[in-house]
Amino acid sequence: MATTAAPVMLNNVATDAMAAPPTDDYWERIYRWGPWVLLAVGTILSLASAKLLMTPAERVSALVLVAGAVCWERWWWRRDKDAVYFTGRTVLAFVLSWLNPFFVFYAFIGYFDAERLLPERWVRVGLLSTAVTMAGSQIGGLPPSGLTMWIAFGALFAINSSIAMMMLRISAREETRTQERIDAIAELERTNHLLEQAIFENEALHAQLVLRAREAGIDDERRRLAAEIHDTLAQGLTGIVTQLQAAQNTVDPVVAEGHVERAAALARRSLSEARRSVQNLVPQALEHGTLDEVLGRAVKMWEADSGVTAVFTVTGTAEPLHDDIGATLLRITEEALANVSKHAGAGRVGVTVSYMEDEVSVDVRDDGCGFDPSAGSVRGFGLRGMQSRAARVAGEVTVESEPGAGTAVSVRVPLVREGTVG
CATH class of the missing domain: 3.30.565.10 (Histidine kinase-like ATPase, C-terminal domain)
Structure with a gap:
């Protein structure tokens, strides 16, 4: 029972680990719809503040760039997004944020999918590019006006970059943990399979051992009976034949009678020992001394x-x-x-x-x-x-x-x- 329960327990552990709420679908929705939602938020806020923050020419340029961003997103809607998509979106977000700081919402998604879309060696570049856009919008828009704003831009860029790098490390750590969980589950499944296979082999071996033990027991009993027959019946019959031949060869009736009596005694003793041998009992003589x-x-x-x-x-x-x-x-x-x-x-x-x-x-x-x-x-x-x-x-x-x-x-x-x- 305990051996059979072992793979079941491991299987339950693996099942529980895999039964955790999946996050892939959630993040897929974020990656698919996030740019659209953030572009819409940035556009709405930019339109609301257009008269205060933008010239008529900048408004027209912003509308053209928003249309370009929509086309860009639409183009990649049914395609596998990659570094080209990320680069184009980052450039559009940077230029739109230059025109109106509220377009920075469109750039914000870069913090989340840089690691997913860019080659590993370019991930930090993508995050720092997003941090530049974020810092520029946080000082009221690029370019900074005056030394104080440049200093503020530098400080905000450092803060945004630090946050981006920290998020990258957290993401890498979580990815490592996730991979460790996946490896652990795979190892549990492999161990479970090996245990089930071992149990099956043990059951087959047990059945084979039982069969061989039964055959060995039969063979051992045959040898025991053969030895008992040899030691009792065979020797007794030999003695009886010897005594009868001696009785036959003597002319003295008294001596002959003695041989016959010894032959009869041998016959009775041999019969008794044969019965005890069949019943697997100790020799009768040992019961009395x-x-x-x-x-x-x-x-x-x-x-x-x-x-x-x-x-x-x-x-x-x-x-x-x-x-x-x-x-x-x-x-x-x-x-x-x-x-x-x-x-x-x-x-x-x-x-x-x-x-x-x-x-x-x-x-x-x-x-x-x-x-x-x-x-x-x-x-x-x-x-x-x-x-x-x-x-x-x-x-x-x-x-x-x-x-x-x-x-x-x-x-x-x-x-x-x-x-x-x-």
């Missing part, structure tokens, strides 16, 4: 079944282990002992459980025929299953062997105590 106790019984049972001398040893302080840790060590030990029965031809086996500060290990060593690990002769499912089981609990399995010198299988896993949340 600690790891060292269960391994001790398993070693004795293996010794009885195989006829090979087995010595079981515990080092360190025995501790109750997490179910997964105990089940992993038990299954790996059973598999290692099964491999000794099948392949080693050993006369003696030693199984050692070592409890350390943060690890627990089980070592299975035999004095059998051994093999060359680098020759790839130990690549069966048993070793792969042991390695896979150990890896599931962040452990590792190592195998050391050489021909004629026996084999040592060692599994080391973290010591995770019973009751620890996994």
Whole structure:
């Protein structure tokens, strides 16, 4: 929810910024109608004061120039105004203001559109030209009469120029701020687009991860069941076949009956373990004892079944282990002992459980025929299953062997105590 709201919030910010009252239409109306209105005001005031401020010849000249200004404005009405238009209007306004100071209204618009119509390097010239006309009208008309009026003209020109330059700086600052707002809005829109794209990609990635997790879970469960079947049913069936063959090959009914009873016990135990494996439960033996106790019984049972001398040893302080840790060590030990029965031809086996500060290990060593690990002769499912089981609990399995010198299988896993949340 929070991630989805982020682009919406940014979009709202951008929308609010763009929703401010637009000023372009307002200024367009000023630029279009301003010269006409100010020319009309100046003409009306000039006509009202014509008898006081103008000679008959100046009145005629003013009328001709007003007509020229009207034609000039009309000519540019449907055209894009530029520096030529500004220059012609400024000259007309200057001459009209020379004839009658009230025509200065027509010149006043130059303060507003000089920056818009003139190239950047000529904007100050246009503003100063407008300031000359304004200062001349403010002293009563050009040319100044006498030193005092010249001084007044200079002072008024300086004031008008300063005001014009200040307006130019304010305009430039506002333009900069406006451009910064536009850039910020564009950046917000770009960020919003990127966030929406990232959300879309994240949703697609999430769906892909869920699919892969489901597939990985299925694959992991298949491997778990395969390992459980191998460690329970396969080994149990092997033991049953061995016991039945022994019963078949003996002529002593008592011995044969003993083999059959052991085969039946193996069948019942294998069936029970198979059911627990399907339900993903810990081995039944671990529910009734600690790891060292269960391994001790398993070693004795293996010794009885195989006829090979087995010595079981515990080092360190025995501790109750997490179910997964105990089940992993038990299954790996059973598999290692099964491999000794099948392949080693050993006369003696030693199984050692070592409890350390943060690890627990089980070592299975035999004095059998051994093999060359680098020759790839130990690549069966048993070793792969042991390695896979150990890896599931962040452990590792190592195998050391050489021909004629026996084999040592060692599994080391973290010591995770019973009751620890996994």
